[in-house]
Amino acid sequence: MDSTSVLKFVSPTIKTTSFYRVFSLPITRKLRNYGYKKSSDVVRVSAESTSSDRFSDPKWKTKFQDDFEDRFCLPHLTDIFDDVVANAIPSTFCLKSRRPVTEYFADGYLLDEKWNGYVNNNDRVLQKVIHFSSPTSAGAECIDPDCSWVEQWVHRAGPREKIYFKPEEVNAAIVTCGGLCPGLNDVIRQIVITLEIYGVKKITGIPFGYRGFFDDGIPEMSLSRKVVQNIHLTGGSLLGVSRGGPNISDIVDNMQKRRINMLFVLGGNGTHAGADAIHNECRKRRMRVAVVGVPKTIDNDILLMDKTFGFDTAVEKSQRAINSAYIEAHSAYHGIGIVKLMGRSSGFIAMHASLASGQIDICLIPEVPFHLHGPHGVLRHLKYLLETKGSAVVCVAEGAGQNFLESINSRDASGNIILGDIGVHVQQETKKYFKDIGLPADVKYIDPTYMIRACRANASDGILCTVLGQNAVHGAFAGYSGITVGICNTHYVYLPIPEVISYPRNVDPNSRMWHRCLTSTGQPDFI
Ligand SMILES: Nc1ncnc2c1ncn2[C@@H]1O[C@H](COP(=O)(O)OP(=O)(O)O)[C@@H](O)[C@H]1O
Ligand SMILES: O=P(O)(O)OC[C@H]1O[C@](O)(COP(=O)(O)O)[C@@H](O)[C@@H]1O
Numbered sequence: 001m002d003s004t005s006v007l008k009f010v011s012p013t014i015k016t017t018s019f020y021r022v023f024s025l026p027i028t029r030k031l032r033n034y035g036y037k038k039s040s041d042v043v044r045v046s047a048e049s050t051s052s053d054r055f056s057d058p059k060w061k062t063k064f065q066d067d068f069e070d071r072f073c074l075p076h077l078t079d080i081f082d083d084v085v086a087n088a089i090p091s092t093f094c095l096k097s098r099r100p101v102t103e104y105f106a107d108g109y110l111l112d113e114k115w116n117g118y119v120n121n122n123d124r125v126l127q128k129v130i131h132f133s134s135p136t137s138a139g140a141e142c143i144d145p146d147c148s149w150v151e152q153w154v155h156r157a158g159p160r161e162k163i164y165f166k167p168e169e170v171n172a173a174i175v176t177c178g179g180l181c182p183g184l185n186d187v188i189r190q191i192v193i194t195l196e197i198y199g200v201k202k203i204t205g206i207p208f209g210y211r212g213f214f215d216d217g218i219p220e221m222s223l224s225r226k227v228v229q230n231i232h233l234t235g236g237s238l239l240g241v242s243r244g245g246p247n248i249s250d251i252v253d254n255m256q257k258r259r260i261n262m263l264f265v266l267g268g269n270g271t272h273a274g275a276d277a278i279h280n281e282c283r284k285r286r287m288r289v290a291v292v293g294v295p296k297t298i299d300n301d302i303l304l305m306d307k308t309f310g311f312d313t314a315v316e317k318s319q320r321a322i323n324s325a326y327i328e329a330h331s332a333y334h335g336i337g338i339v340k341l342m343g344r345s346s347g348f349i350a351m352h353a354s355l356a357s358g359q360i361d362i363c364l365i366p367e368v369p370f371h372l373h374g375p376h377g378v379l380r381h382l383k384y385l386l387e388t389k390g391s392a393v394v395c396v397a398e399g400a401g402q403n404f405l406e407s408i409n410s411r412d413a414s415g416n417i418i419l420g421d422i423g424v425h426v427q428q429e430t431k432k433y434f435k436d437i438g439l440p441a442d443v444k445y446i447d448p449t450y451m452i453r454a455c456r457a458n459a460s461d462g463i464l465c466t467v468l469g470q471n472a473v474h475g476a477f478a479g480y481s482g483i484t485v486g487i488c489n490t491h492y493v494y495l496p497i498p499e500v501i502s503y504p505r506n507v508d509p510n511s512r513m514w515h516r517c518l519t520s521t522g523q524p525d526f527i
């Protein structure tokens with residue numbers, strides 16, 4: 001396959017809002033997925049397949065930045081309603097006083113103070129903080145063949161001094177979709193508490209994901225600080241979750257019927273695709289509605305963020321399973337422990353859990369192909385480990401090695417491909433291999449998936465959920481819609497939904513983190 005055909009092949013799946021996107025990270029990752037492992041390859045491929053005079057334009061950086069700014073511009077009620085600017089009011093979210101504040105404002109500021117703690121609409125956060133000097137640097141993400149540095153700014157999250165909804169007119173709803181994830185209750189709690197601080201009285205919980213908009217048999221839940229006060233002390237979602245559900249038009253019909261004008265949507269890529277479609281449908285119908293997402297993905301597979309809530313907890317909770325596998329393996333004669341961890345298409349949990357434990361000899365993730373059999377295969381290395389160390393522990397992400405499994409050819413209610421069980425497969429192949437070669441091996445398999453997912457959030461996720469939940473409400477009051485919240489280089493940001501879900505975020509096999517994992521496990525390439 002020549003380089004041009006690679007680009008042609010990948011381009012339909014990529015949003016090409018402009019030429020400059022060709023050199024941006026999404027394609028870099030996509031190309032790597034198609035066998036171009038080094039950044040140098042990526043740049044070479046890209047450079048060959050586009051006219052090089054683009055970069056000889058002295059203004060290309062400015063154009064790139066303008067394009068970036070356009071893509072990351074946040075949809076706002078003022079885009080479609082002319083009168084909302086005039087109707088914006090000083091924020092009712094008071095940072096400094098417990099008194100009712102509206103009467104103390106003049107032009108949005110407390111009369112006696114210059115500082116008010118609000119975030120200016122023009123505040124920005126730098127999206128990329130490393131200047132890679134060469135495309136061959138580990139994990140390099142280059143936008144041109146020289147790996148030039150171009151500042152890429154995204155919008156800072158937080159309370160604004162002007163708000164576009166009168167709290168007494170707000171009819172807020174919260175919905176949690178997809179699979180469970182530690183921290184869902186923490187986010188629900190913070191959204192409710194923050195809405196109440198703004199002065200909102202009508203807050204509804206939509207039960208069981210998008211399904212709850214449709215099924216009249218499932219009663220909605222009225223939410224208040226009193227109801228949510230202690231919900232973060234348990235895992236799961238107070239509202240329930242589900243996959244699949246009604247079409248967008250039916251959801252928006254239902255929102256209209258219920259007069260919902262602020263919708264907070266907690267979920268992963270699928271949920272966010274739904275949230276963006278709801279936002280667009282509301283615009284089409286000229287509804288004054290703010291739709292704001294909070295990314296929930298235990299797999300950590302959403303783009304542009306340091307991490308998503310629940311991920312830290314998942315890594316922490318994995319430690320018990322890994323340690324148990326280690327103890328079992330270590331205590332047996334020729335013991336092999338295998339642990340399967342979540343990660344449909346991204347191996348972040350497996351990689352981080354392996355790094356954290358220091359007890360893993362082999363970490364297998366979807367992003368890095370491997371052989372089980374053969375001279376360089378996993379099984380041959382396990383034999384070596386038994387002979388040299390006496391035991392071994394394997395951590396495998398659920399999406400790894402799917403090429404070894406017969407495709408089940410079915411999808412869940414949301415359209416996600418149902419994966420084969422790679423953990424069971426590795427266990428069975430390991431047992432068979434050692435039986436065949438006549439070497440005793442005591443193989444133990446642990447799958448802690450649902451025990452991990454159902455846990456309550458740990459302290460660091462608890463903080464992340466708190467900030468994200470609060471910022472979601474600030475974003476809605478600020479008049480944004482079709483946005484989501486995230487943490488970017490330790491700062492909190494708002495991002496347009498399409499930018500974070502254009503494809504799943506993956507572990508970069510050329511990143512320092514994956515290399516660190518390899519250093520820690522000591523595993524060779526299994527190819
Ligand atoms: N492309 C899409 N457009 C609209 N809704 C979607 C889309 N993909 C998934 N959904 C809906 O979003 C919800 C959650 O999706 P799912 O894939 O199960 O979880 P996650 O949000 O964690 O990826 C489901 O109700 C599903 O029907
Ligand atoms: O059993 P379920 O509900 O289909 O969930 C399994 C999936 O849930 C996850 O934990 C997270 O998936 P979502 O982000 O789609 O909720 C995946 O890692 C896993 O494949």
Ligand SMILES: [Mg+2]
Nearest residue numbers: 178268269270
């Ligand atoms: Mg998903």
